[in-house]
Amino acid sequence: MNTPISTLTIGALAKSAGVGVETVRYYQRRGLLAANGAHRGAFRVYGMDEVARLRFIRRAQALGFSLDEVSELLALDEETDRERARAFAQAKIADVESRIRQLEEMRGALQGLVSCCEHTEAPAPCPILHALANAAEPPARE
Amino acid sequence: MNTPISTLTIGALAKSAGVGVETVRYYQRRGLLAANGAHRGAFRVYGMDEVARLRFIRRAQALGFSLDEVSELLALDEETDRERARAFAQAKIADVESRIRQLEEMRGALQGLVSCCEHTEAPAPCPILHALANAAEPPARE
DNA sequence: GTTGACTCCGTACTTCGGTACAGGGTTTAG
DNA sequence: CTAAACCCTGTACCGAAGTACGGAGTCAAC
Numbered sequence: 001m002n003t004p005i006s007t008l009t010i011g012a013l014a015k016s017a018g019v020g021v022e023t024v025r026y027y028q029r030r031g032l033l034a035a036n037g038a039h040r041g042a043f044r045v046y047g048m049d050e051v052a053r054l055r056f057i058r059r060a061q062a063l064g065f066s067l068d069e070v071s072e073l074l075a076l077d078e079e080t081d082r083e084r085a086r087a088f089a090q091a092k093i094a095d096v097e098s099r100i101r102q103l104e105e106m107r108g109a110l111q112g113l114v115s116c117c118e119h120t121e122a123p124a125p126c127p128i129l130h131a132l133a134n135a136a137e138p139p140a141r142e
Numbered sequence: 143m144n145t146p147i148s149t150l151t152i153g154a155l156a157k158s159a160g161v162g163v164e165t166v167r168y169y170q171r172r173g174l175l176a177a178n179g180a181h182r183g184a185f186r187v188y189g190m191d192e193v194a195r196l197r198f199i200r201r202a203q204a205l206g207f208s209l210d211e212v213s214e215l216l217a218l219d220e221e222t223d224r225e226r227a228r229a230f231a232q233a234k235i236a237d238v239e240s241r242i243r244q245l246e247e248m249r250g251a252l253q254g255l256v257s258c259c260e261h262t263e264a265p266a267p268c269p270i271l272h273a274l275a276n277a278a279e280p281p282a283r284e
Numbered sequence: 285g286t287t288g289a290c291t292c293c294g295t296a297c298t299t300c301g302g303t304a305c306a307g308g309g310t311t312t313a314g
Numbered sequence: 315c316t317a318a319a320c321c322c323t324g325t326a327c328c329g330a331a332g333t334a335c336g337g338a339g340t341c342a343a344c
Contacts, residue, residue, distance in 0.1 A: 011320065021321085022303055030301095042310055043321055056274045064248045067301070073274065078267040085270040086259045089252050096249045100242055106206045107238045110231050117228045125220040128227040132198045132215065153290065163291085168332060184340055185291055209331070 007038070007045040017054040024054065030067060032057055032074065064096055149180070149187040159196040166196065172209060174199055174216065206238055 014021045028035040033053060038045050053074070060070045069088070076085050113128045120127050156163045170177040175195060180187050195216070202212045211230070218227050255270045262269050 009321075020303080023301085025323095026302060052275055059274050061301095062248070063251055064245075073271070076268070076271055078271045078275070081271070082259065082264075082268040085268045086256055089256045089259075089270055093249055093252045093256065096245050096252065100245045100249070103206075103238050103242045103245070106204070107235055107242070109205055110235045110238065114228055114231050114235070117224065117231075122224075126218070126224040126227045128231055129215070129218055129220045129223070132201050133194055133220070151291075162333080164333060165331085167293090172331095203331095 006048055007040065008047075008051070009043055009045060013046040013051060013054065016051050017058055019054070019058065027054070027057060027067075030071075032067065032071060064092055148190055149182065150189075150193070151185055151187060155188040155193060155196065158193050159200055161196070161200065169196070169199060169209075172213075174209065174213060206234055 008016065010021055010024055014024045024033065027033045033050060036044070037050075038047070056074065057067075057070050060073055061067070065073065069092075073085070073088065076088075113131055116127045116131075150158065152163055152166055156166045166175065169175045175192060178186070179192075180189070198216065199209075199212050202215055203209070207215065211234075215227070215230065218230075255273055258269045258273070
């Protein structure tokens with residue numbers, strides 16, 4: 001009766017968020033999760049607060065935040081940092097949108113090559129390879 | 143009169159495609175560019191064919207192809223590999239589109255959080271941080 | 285004939301987010 | 315009591331696409 005309900009070993013914690021044990025340890029090394037806390041015998045045990053924190057990390061990652069950014073998000077206070085959290089999210093939206101635009105440019109260029117290829121008669125050199133080999137401009141540096 | 147026009151040193155070759163010398167050497171190590179060829183004295187020199195090849199590499203990269211994929215593209219023949227080149231480009235389009243969709247999902251989720259934040263009255267805990275801390279489901283594994 | 289810019293070769297380091305051991309110790313179910 | 319399953323610490327490695335650096339050689343101009 002002195003095993004308080006819901007204290008987990010590292011393996012159970014990891015499973016609760018769908019990650020591997022090594023990932024949890026990695027987050028501890030990075031300071032995203034506390035490395036020392038309650039122990040039961042020789043093993044570290046984790047409570048529901050740490051389950052929540054780990055899930056927070058994974059959700060923020062799924063939204064496109066890097067682990068460094070997740071650190072910053074974790075340091076924000078729900079009560080007093082609303083402005084900052086919103087600015088953070090808006091900056092990430094801008095970031096995601098610029099990546100989308102870049103990919104859309106690639107898609108457009110690729111589609112142009114493919115449709116050109118489809119409209120060229122058979123006994124001609126491949127327009128795709130030809131375009132790659134002989135485009136107008138050298139791609140800008142960077 | 144025996145310095146044939148347009149044979150370049152590695153530095154000039156690199157500049158002609160807007161990359162660094164180390165990058166050219168890296169492509170040589172990867173087998174994208176030939177490591178041995180004409181020399182003038184102790185230094186390797188490069189011709190227009192190699193300028194074209196280097197630019198081909200950069201352009202294919204800009205379209206989203208990895209260097210491994212660029213190797214495969216370089217191995218294709220303009221005359222006989224039209225089908226393969228087109229299939230390659232179409233596969234890359236699918237790939238780019240799936241990345242776009244993933245980013246659009248992120249953007250949608252972020253926008254939802256931000257607009258929720260904008261519609262909440264001031265003296266309340268931050269809905270963004272709150273959502274990260276208390277979402278419905280743990281994100282699926284993988 | 286010397287200075288400065290360039291080249292050669294080899295190796296090591298970078299970022300990012302983990303993953304994979306190795307070589308122990310501990311716990312717990314049967 | 316023993317064996318499986320789990321945990322601990324520490325270190326090394328992965329892929330991708332380069333970047334950095336050391337130490338030496340060489341080339342071109344003045």
